[in-house]
Amino acid sequence: MNSAVTAILEPLQVADAADLQWQAQCDVLVIGWGAAGACAALQARAEGADVLVADRFTGGGASARSGGVVYAGGGTRHQQAAGFDDSPEAMFDYLRHETQGVVSDETLWRFCRDSVANLQWLESHGVPFAHQMPPGGKTSYPPDGAFLYYSGNELVPAYTGQRAAAPRGHRTVGKGQCGAVLYSHLQAACLRAGVRPLPQSAARRLVLDGQGRVIGAELWRLPPGSQVACKHARLAARAERLQNFMPGYCERLRRRLSALEHKHARPWLVRAVHGVVLSTGGFIFNRELIKAHAPAFRRNFKVGATGCDGSGLRLGLSVGAASDRLQRVSAWRFINPPYSWHKGIVVNRAGERFCNEEVYGATLGQPLMEEQGGQAWLVLDAPLRKQALREALFGGYWWFQALPALVLMLLGARKGKSLQQLAQATGMGAQSLRQALLANNAAARGQAPDPFGKSAAGRQVLEQGPFYACDISVGNPIFPLGALTLGGLRVDEGSGAVVDCDGQAIGGLFAAGRTALGIPSHLYISGLSLADCVFSGRRAGAAVVHGARLNTDCEVGS
Template sequence: MTEATREARREKPSTVTPIEAELLVDDASQIAWSETADVVVVGWGAAGACAAIEARSQGASVIVIDRFEGGGASALSGGVVYAGGGTPYQQKAGFRDTPEAMYEYLRREVNGVVSDETLMRFCRDSAANLAWLEAQGARFDATMPEHKTSYPPDGVYLYYSGNEMVKTYRGAHAPAPRGHRTVARGQSGATLYSALRDSTLRAGAQPVLQATVQRLVRERGTGRVLGVEVWQVPQGGETATRHAKFNRLANRWRNYRAAKAEQWRIQAAQIERAEAAPRFIRAERAIILAAGGFVFNRQMIKEHAPRYARGWKNGHAGCDGSGIRLGLASGAQAAHLSNVSAWRFITPPYAWPRAMVVNTRGERFCNEEVYGATLGYEMVEHQGGRAWIVLDARLRRQAILQCLSGRLWAFQALPALAMMLFGAKRARSIDKLAARIGADPQTLLATVLSYNAAARGECTDALGKLPEMRAVLDKAPFYAIDLSIGAPMFPLATITTGGLKINEADGHVLDAQGEDIPGLFAAGRTAIGIPSSRYMSGTSLADCVFSGRRAGRAAAFESMEQMNGTSAR
């Protein structure tokens, strides 16, 4: 790298890891490698940890590299693992589930983004993968919430985390709860990741922290990926301390001081550009890219998913697309990069799903009892990102009391309460409410009348809403709350779900011709996986376990397979 390039990197206020074209060499001996391992894992979140642990269990030596100190979006998550097919906790709670029932439901959500064979394997392995997580130190439980919720309260660890209870998604099988929240005080992601981190270290993987992988090294003749060029912040001193401090501050305040958190991310990135030193790390067998998605890469969002550019970024600064971009720089294919999960949860408060959601014309467009990401998808993709929830005085009062009950998380109660008290449009009649939100009065009135008729049981609901989830809206005044993607008081959380195309049998990254790139694997949100079409709570972490273990197992035997002339296909 030239001094001019380095200087430009110092000055640019960006949080995105710079990625360069692959370094082609004739032979591995041309590089002065600083360290060597059988398997090198790029990214130490849940997927990277699972890959590292699995590769070690197969006898491979492992180096795991992380831009910060490990954890990524997994440690900031709710710690929910989507699992079914008959887990001990489903059975203890009195639910019968089978891999076939799980598969039938998920097939409606996955929409063919992975093959039916892969989806069935995910379902059949589900209970075993949950048990594997327990062997790493995670704990789960069978307590259930009283109501459908976006995230269960403390002391509650099993719940319906998707659309399982919605009639049109159920299929022939009885619904079963599959959201397994890690037992913890507070949100569970940090606890789940801590167990995986400790297990990674116990297994003997070597961490390289506060380091960015900026290009892959590849052998010209065979096309085999040989290693990585890594830039690491000097360890053990004031520079590393400041870098870690900025990352911790950005994570702690990301929900409450977004602008300041962005400045802290920029300061951490500036340290990387100014102080990090390069070296090369050799992978004797394979590299696994597990560096998350790209929600913090503005350029990629604007290029691939511009509808979601105004969404609230749900993730970690490491979710900058570096793993995907490393693969693309080595001739890989990516897909579904336009797929973004937008979380417009309207439960709790539990009264809200009994209300009515309308578009800018005043028409209902989605069953209000659906999972939040399903509602968010319909709103952003088909309604221009704009929608309103309409309540009457009775439902509003119920919702306010629920928010004040002390039984909801602050992130659930406070935005809803603020919107109802300070951010709602209010009117004494439906036609006047329509004028306040810019909807057609006749259309909104007709929508309310139709909705009320279904709520009274006079007809079926046009969108298939269950009778117990309907409420007559007839007590003035009426209120409309803005659910739109740009609503300033009600942020719409987003995560990216597309990634590199892989060989679903083993996690090999695929090139432009659909062939395995020798020595290169991907897992988690860097790769196409179970949640890459429609996300449900817990499917990303569950896929991190499934795809991470798959890639780690295959990577550990990569060179052996080549020497034996076999293939993982």
Template structure:
């Protein structure tokens, strides 16, 4: 195409979160001039995440904590989790590069630590930064792949994702990456051959509107984490500013454009189309995770894959004592090992049990969990559990009465609890493979049923991210068409692309994929002829 350009660079990166920052750094380190655009102020979903990177094969932190791991053991485990989302060659390369990618992050100022969490948790406290972040020690995984802790949490208080994105942002800028914040890409531009040569975008003008846009987006992001209906009240004012107070700019990308603008968890229409079972979940990230990057790729012929896959995290632990209860559906039947990682629990709950789940336990188990609360939780985990303990539950003097109050099938629930108690008292093998130390009879009333269903609940959300995206050539990250041919000049990374974690998710795998796919796309775009 012809026309006036406002800016020319070698590589244009759309989205400056985890994947986008990695792509930008890798591109500039390979000799390219780089401009990164972000609808808000950068960081994306990674900045408000727990900052977990799934890494193994013998990292320095694993070794310092006294754990042996190998590429083969990591590969064998991830084969079970990823279920063919990428080729075996790509998965092996991901595992082989794992140690180097973690060291690469550290070289850009992202801090990690080797303090190991001695108990199973969904997210460790500020005392621990290495842990089993998936299903490694849970059957059938532990029986097929040698376990090792591979969840590497960025060192920092609270949810430490911000510590990752801030350091990557600073490193990128030091290297000469230019960043346009509060800038949304509206169209990809192509030449007569179909090659992507740039993008058109809208940038919020300097002044009061720009300040308001920044403040509103910050509060919107925070509110969305805990109760989306509140955060949603700020969506329209943010969009109104973007529509009324923005200027149009056109950027030429001589080597290529990298799409790294996140998933589509905040796009209800796309969820209804691709993953309708998850519409009641609580999206995590920013409202920039609206599928815009994926739609940009589709607009020039890009194909998509695994758009139906969503990861909803139904965590019941910490405190660890909670897993001694039983998770049942409305029919009163157990459907999972309660020690399973929250994404696996959520997957079965949503896709096999209509999004409903109830954790049933007794006073003795609850008392133990309450004692663990101060030492095993961070403030946000403690807040969620306090909501459950104080109000978000049903209480009764018998299992039959509890079933009636919670609207669970009474006869089936009584049979489920009776069978569970029999195994607990006999020291037998749990039918779902839960370790014997966590199988405890539920026989000391009163009894409780905690609603763990998918729907948004104030104080106890079920966070979710989308996993599918644009199909890419696995060697380069180039976006591909339905027929498998590549679209010249267009790359995708992170949750804009179908990748390592697009079939199944464990903590840290998405960010690790952002690093892997972001670096791949940035390197390929920088060196493209």
């Protein structure tokens, strides 16, 4: 196992809870204090439970590093203020296409039906949202001052469905990437509610009683307030802060963190009377798991936090839990902004077009990685490149949107006065590239339908040389292709109880967020993961208090 990840041990089995000397006791133990863990803890506390929440670091995880976008619809007050008449039915119709049966229709409907209430619940805990929308066209993340936007494929004709599209990406009000703002409110709400935190306490194994029920966990805890704990916090913060710029250096920092934990952490047994909720995120930072389940994604830029090493998944597996969709990874190849980029064509190494360029970044990244080996070009002609350069310079985009686009077009593009020369410069097949461009141009002129369903507004004739090919492949260091894992532990969809391979609930064990199979586990769209953190976190927090009972009206997993 990679030394930078949390070491997970075989479960500790005892005949009776009284046989152990526990260092702490609670009704509910939540392992992982990101958004899902915070929501589970808040809900369990609201149900009257005494709640302990443990985290390998100090809380936040991938949620705090996110854009703070919550996918919500069905008629939120912010949608209404922006002039949109959305409904749970319209949201369900759209998401049914995106989720492709990863959860049952009943669960998806409940997610859509409860969407307005869950957003209001977040607001009741201090998380602010607003209705202002971004100017201009499609964007991967809205600029400051804009907080409601189309965060998926809602405007793409093939995805819209029979009902009117509506913006459902609710960005937390703040400046910059707002995940830290959203999480700070959830963390503060936990503390106000009386949730007891155990920071810098990594769960290494679960504890089972004689009937196989999870009755607690063994945490490995750094000495609170010690110099070692302070150093650990500094290194962790540095690894998170610099991950986007120095991933190799940050990997070395993670190994140092692990070494500190192995040397200085001590076991701390926590008794959980009602049960344990696993909410430690995904496993993008676990090389061995990626190699075993999704080897095609080993070269991708890692989207997440240091704690996304699959510790919750591995804890569940250690007690016989079933997992699913571990091979599903969301690869993010955004080609907007610049807005006009999607009017070019994306082709593979042979020069063949293979996708609708106006789709959401993860919808484009999936075939790029899984069907094209991570290799592709974005082809522009001279007028379109000029337009895209102007947008990148003066469009008011974020630096992380504009700068890579400028570098790619100015320094990283291959150029050819003709298509023949561009094919020679890139190694593409000249005839394949020519046919792809001719089909695009015929569709742009209205002479034929677009082969991949691109909307009329997204089409543009590409015929004025020189032509340019921008390398949007996974290995391009100036244009990283990010990825995060989507699969997880199988759970009962009515309660969030973790189930075994026979679909039977494992007593006392629940999972939420990206540790569990859930709404975003087929294909990601912006805001869906945080929305699922609220949905699945609250579900698990309530069920662990009242006792897990398999919901016979709902399928278990998929």
